[in-house]
Amino acid sequence: xxxxxxxxxxxxxxxxxxxxxxxxxxxxxxxxxxxxxxxxxxxxxxxxxxxxxxxxxxxxxxxxxxxxxxxxxxxxxxxxxxxxxxxxxxxxxxxxxxxxxxxxxxxxxxxxxxxxxxxxxxxxxxxxxxxxxxxxxxxxxxxxxxxxxxxxxxxxxxxxxxxxxxxxxxxxxxxxxxxxxxxxxxxxxxx
Numbered sequence: 001x002x003x004x005x006x007x008x009x010x011x012x013x014x015x016x017x018x019x020x021x022x023x024x025x026x027x028x029x030x031x032x033x034x035x036x037x038x039x040x041x042x043x044x045x046x047x048x049x050x051x052x053x054x055x056x057x058x059x060x061x062x063x064x065x066x067x068x069x070x071x072x073x074x075x076x077x078x079x080x081x082x083x084x085x086x087x088x089x090x091x092x093x094x095x096x097x098x099x100x101x102x103x104x105x106x107x108x109x110x111x112x113x114x115x116x117x118x119x120x121x122x123x124x125x126x127x128x129x130x131x132x133x134x135x136x137x138x139x140x141x142x143x144x145x146x147x148x149x150x151x152x153x154x155x156x157x158x159x160x161x162x163x164x165x166x167x168x169x170x171x172x173x174x175x176x177x178x179x180x181x182x183x184x185x186x187x188x189x190x191x
Contacts, residue, residue, distance in 0.1 A: 011056040011132060012036030016046040018064040026059060029118040030125060043067030047075055050082045056132035057125060062091035062099055073106040086128050090114055156181045
């Protein structure tokens with residue numbers, strides 16, 4: 001299932017390979033995961049796609065004309081917005097021991113030789129997707145918590161301004177509210 005990157009706000013999987021048959025095979029294996037799959041036929045196309053949208057994972061062919069997979073990965077890891085996106089290298093080379101070492105040294109999260117076992121690839125991709133989704137949930141929860149704390153701090157500043165005024169209304173009640181807000185903040189920090 002290919003999805004146009006401009007119409008889907010979910011993070012997807014970037015498939016980078018110069019061979020059409022390999023892209024078709026990856027789409028067939030990963031289509032059941034119901035995640036957007038975005039194709040790139042070169043390292044240059046991959047970099048452009050990464051600047052247009054977020055990705056949960058990149059599957060990157062090692063041997064491509066022009067910018068190869070290692071150079072592409074190095075460029076990905078240099079950018080602040082993409083440096084933490086996991087990369088699984090895929091290669092069809094017969095002697096891949098040196099390539100695997102180079103891939104991991106470049107920042108790869110994993111390395112698979114072609115032909116790969118579709119079940120293994122789908123399982124590995126599923127783990128990375130699950131981690132990505134859980135990280136996003138944590139980010140949302142932290143943002144909500146920050147927003148709540150900011151609202152409490154704003155209300156606290158407002159109440160303290162009333163207390164500092166020349167003729168504050170019902171000072172004991174305001175002091176009680178300030179105390180409650182301070183306790184709420186302290187509980188939030190303890191959690």
